[in-house]
Amino acid sequence: MQALFLYNTLTRKKEEFKALNPPFVGLYVCGPTVYSDVHLGNCRTFVSFDLIYRYLLHLGYKVRYVRNVTDAGHLEGDRDEGDDKFAKKAKLEQLEPMEIVQKYTVGFRDVMRDFNTLPPSIEPTATGHISEQIEMIKEIISNGLAYETSGTVYFDVEKYSKEFNYGQLTNRKLEELLEGTRELGGQDEKKGRLDFALWIKAKPETIMRWPSPWGWGFPGWHIECSAMSRKYLGDTFDIHGGGMDLQATHHTNEIAQSQACYHKTPVNYWLHTNMLTVNGTRMSKSAGNGFLPGELFTGNHPLLERGYKPMAVRFFMLQTHYRSTLDFSNEALQASEKGFERLMDSYKTLQTLSASPSSNEDIQTIENKCYEAMNDDFNTSVLIAHLFDAARIINSANDKKTNLTQADIDLLKKLYNDFLFDVLGLKQEESNNRLDAALEKVMELVLDMRAKAKTGKDFKLSDEIRDKLIDAGIQIKDTKEGSTWKV
Ligand code: AMP
Ligand code: ZN
Numbered sequence: 001m002q003a004l005f006l007y008n009t010l011t012r013k014k015e016e017f018k019a020l021n022p023p024f025v026g027l028y029v030c031g032p033t034v035y036s037d038v039h040l041g042n043c044r045t046f047v048s049f050d051l052i053y054r055y056l057l058h059l060g061y062k063v064r065y066v067r068n069v070t071d072a073g074h075l076e077g078d079r080d081e082g083d084d085k086f087a088k089k090a091k092l093e094q095l096e097p098m099e100i101v102q103k104y105t106v107g108f109r110d111v112m113r114d115f116n117t118l119p120p121s122i123e124p125t126a127t128g129h130i131s132e133q134i135e136m137i138k139e140i141i142s143n144g145l146a147y148e149t150s151g152t153v154y155f156d157v158e159k160y161s162k163e164f165n166y167g168q169l170t171n172r173k174l175e176e177l178l179e180g181t182r183e184l185g186g187q188d189e190k191k192g193r194l195d196f197a198l199w200i201k202a203k204p205e206t207i208m209r210w211p212s213p214w215g216w217g218f219p220g221w222h223i224e225c226s227a228m229s230r231k232y233l234g235d236t237f238d239i240h241g242g243g244m245d246l247q248a249t250h251h252t253n254e255i256a257q258s259q260a261c262y263h264k265t266p267v268n269y270w271l272h273t274n275m276l277t278v279n280g281t282r283m284s285k286s287a288g289n290g291f292l293p294g295e296l297f298t299g300n301h302p303l304l305e306r307g308y309k310p311m312a313v314r315f316f317m318l319q320t321h322y323r324s325t326l327d328f329s330n331e332a333l334q335a336s337e338k339g340f341e342r343l344m345d346s347y348k349t350l351q352t353l354s355a356s357p358s359s360n361e362d363i364q365t366i367e368n369k370c371y372e373a374m375n376d377d378f379n380t381s382v383l384i385a386h387l388f389d390a391a392r393i394i395n396s397a398n399d400k401k402t403n404l405t406q407a408d409i410d411l412l413k414k415l416y417n418d419f420l421f422d423v424l425g426l427k428q429e430e431s432n433n434r435l436d437a438a439l440e441k442v443m444e445l446v447l448d449m450r451a452k453a454k455t456g457k458d459f460k461l462s463d464e465i466r467d468k469l470i471d472a473g474i475q476i477k478d479t480k481e482g483s484t485w486k487v
Contacts, residue, residue, distance in 0.1 A: 002059060006239075007323060007377045009247060009270035010169055014377060017269065019238055025061045026237030027053060028229040028267075030246055031123065033070040034104035035085040038111055039290030040313075040328070041276040041283035045243040047314055047425075048273045048322040050117035052241070055374055055423050066232045067120040069108075071101040072127045072208050073200070073219045080152075080190075080197040080220065087207060097208050101127075111293045114310040116425050122232055126224040130210045133219045133227045136261050137198045137212075145260040149189040151201030151215040155256060157194035164259050166194075169252045169270065196253055198223050222253040229266065230258065240267040245282075247272055273322045278303065280327065305330040306473075309429045312337040318380040318424055339388070344428060346391035347416050349398045356403035361393050363404075363411045370419050383419060390415055443474070447483050450476075 004017040019025045029049045032038050038046075049067070056063045076082030090097040112119075126133075137153055140146040146155050157166055161174045174194075181193040197220040202209035209216045229237060235258075242251065251270065258266035275282045278289045291301045299307030308316075316336035320326040366386055373382035390412055396402045404412075420426055446465060453461040466476050469485070477484045 002371060002375055004375045005377055006269050006271060009272045012171065019061060023061045025056055025063045026233035027063055027065045027239045028233055028237060029067045030225055030242035030250065031067040031069050032108050033074050034101050034108060035089045036104060036285060037292050038108050039283055039285065039292055040296060041290060043111060043115060043293055044276040044317050044326060045273045046112060046117060047115055047317050049241050050425060051318060051380060052378055053118060054425055055378060058423050064233060065120040066122045066124065066229065068225060068228050069105055069123055069125045070221065070224065071125045073221050073224060080200065114293060115314050116427055124228045124232065126219065129224065129228050130219065132231055133223045134212050136223060136227045139261045140198065140257065143260055146198055148214050151217060152189060152197055153199040153214055154190045154195040155198055156192065158192045160256055160260055166256055169255060170248050196220060196222065222250055223257055226254050226257040235262055235264045236266055236268065239269045239271055241271040244272040244274055274325045277325050277327045308333050308337060311426050311429050312340050315340040315426060319384055321379055321381045343387055343391055343420060346394045350394050350412055353397055353404060353409055355406035355409055358403060359405045359408050360402050361404060361408060363408045366390055367411065367415055370415065380424065387420060443485050
């Protein structure tokens with residue numbers, strides 16, 4: 001097994017990855033809250049973990065990848081206040097809360113398929129694990145680190161902090177955290193400013209509610225991940241991931257819940273993805289700058305000059321390392337689209353290359369560098385730069401400016417299959433949808449008319465057709481065998 005180095009958010013260091021029980025790896029990623037469509041920022045996080053999952057599989061690990069679906073217990077406010085997001089949306093769309101859950105879960109899975117992500121091994125839901133969450137809360141109460149106030153159970157952060165380091169994930173002291181939180185008001189039921197809800201009492205109108213030792217209610221958001229990761233991956237597992245925005249509260253509280261319940265560190269490596277931004281502002285549902293993947297594919301959004309295909313978008317995301325911010329712009333996406341096409345074209349060229357008896361290239365070194373890049377905290381940005389080197393060699397072999405042996409050609413094919421398709425999860429865009437098929441037919445007709453114009457020496461018309469197509473973003477190439485076109 002290759003030495004793989006991961007940047008661990010908890011220790012703020014790059015560490016050699018040691019799987020708990022090699023070759024088995026437990027990977028848990030916080031999934032979507034399915035009360036609305038996922039935006040492109042959410043997709044960036046899930047595509048990043050798909051890449052990590054794919055690379056671990058590629059290295060030969062047996063990975064159990066758990067990505068939950070949050071389908072209950074999410075209030076609008078960060079401080080256990082505000083409306084339940086599912087109930088509010090259900091009222092707005094005049095649906096049952098579970099219809100909302102179903103609608104957006106199906107939508108999420110469709111989008112994940114568009115981006116060619118592999119399905120996780122298990123996708124557990126919060127509503128399917130109420131009893132596990134209740135059991136865990138009971139244990140935390142019996143360990144003296146949570147308390148009940150009129151049907152709601154709170155985690156006692158200050159008491160927990162006497163024994164454990166609550167702010168370890170963001171490297172902050174309790175005093176600092178307390179300073180940044182507002183004083184409790186007379187209305188508050190909790191004892192401490194940082195205390196958070198494990199179980200929330202149902203209001204008379206709450207539809208999604210379950211019986212518990214503390215009366216009818218529903219779980220707080222954080223407890224679901226502690227209960228489900230423990231159930232499927234054990235008390236302590238290898239990798240836990242999510243977006244950086246989850247670090248300070250959700251993941252900090254997950255660690256606290258698990259430690260308070262069974263006195264063990266739940267996770268060995270914490271990996272956090274950085275944010276997708278638009279003009280420097282984080283893309284989010286609340287900021288209103290979150291366009292949906294469907295809008296991106298069709299170009300139907302004021303920020304978009306035109307539509308982009310899912311694989312070009314996936315490539316755009318992977319060209320930046322997952323720990324760096326990625327700023328969205330039409331120019332950046334168009335540059336990625338070109339780069340992606342260049343790699344895919346070189347793959348087609350590779351299939352047609354003929355071997356020379358000797359070689360002037362060192363393909364093995366490129367392969368080694370690809371592994372080095374990925375072993376360095378999944379550096380896809382550097383990996384893609386090496387794949388472009390390979391593409392340059394293929395193109396120059398095609399132009400007879402360099403020579404490749406059959407062994408070189410075979411190794412290049414392996415390199416593309418391993419890294420471009422298997423690890424980066426890219427694929428040839430499918431052109432089987434009805435619009436593409438219709439365009440194919442229309443272009444056949446247009447090129448036929450243009451060929452006839454040329455045969456009849458009407459060069460004015462044939463040039464006009466060519467120029468009008470260029471205006472429409474379609475480029476024609478005339479060859480001896482006839483004309484070809486591309487968008
Ligand atoms: P949510 O459905 O809001 O719980 O978010 C699902 C995942 O998307 C979480 O892991 C978030 O951290 C992540 N996320 C939210 N906004 C962004 C963003 N702008 N860029 C990258 N990841 C994000
Ligand atoms: Zn979570």
